[in-house]
Amino acid sequence: AQKVTQAQTEISVVEKEDVTLDCVYETRDTTYYLFWYKQPPSGELVFLIRRNSFDEQNEISGRYSWNFQKSTSSFNFTITASQVVDSAVYFCALSEARNDKIIFGKGTRLHILP
């Protein structure tokens, strides 16, 4: 069965600090997809990244970067030089190619303090 664990329930950092959000996943499939979403207070989900299981290259997009390591089943997300606008709940998610449904972790609530 597919499972996503985000051990950090809540994190608070001061603006401009770097912060890493952890994500560990479980799956029996060899083909799967990993995602990160941001959920601001409005509730809408903002897509950040999708990574397939065959692409272990790290990704950087502006201040955001992702580290995918199949050996540890982790897909961690780092925000560099955090800003107050980064405050939100961040969800890591997993979908398996065989069943198409996307399962979410419990989320990490990130507070960026001015």
Place this chain on the structure above:
Amino acid sequence: GAVVSQHPSWVICKSGTSVKIECRSLDFQATTMFWYRQFPKQSLMLMATSNEGSKATYEQGVEKDKFLINHASLTLSTLTVTSAHPEDSSFYICSARDFTGGYTFGSGTRLTVV
């Protein structure tokens, strides 16, 4: 990009009444849509997978007779909460697999049952 329109964005209803939530893919055809429920400060829990032209597949623990799902066309899926009670108050959000292979989410519906 792909857009999923979800209506209404919020609704207040009396206990015992039914509420219908619509999820429409605007610029792509969605043979499969997913319905999630999110209680305050919790994760998104998959309720059911909606398949065009066939019965929905419900997750374990989700009452089929209470949460009626209809996916009558390739662009529209509806979730009807029947005989709603205060404990059904939640944030409901739909998603569809889009033409990029990713998932596009609606903006969500905040249901309050009084």
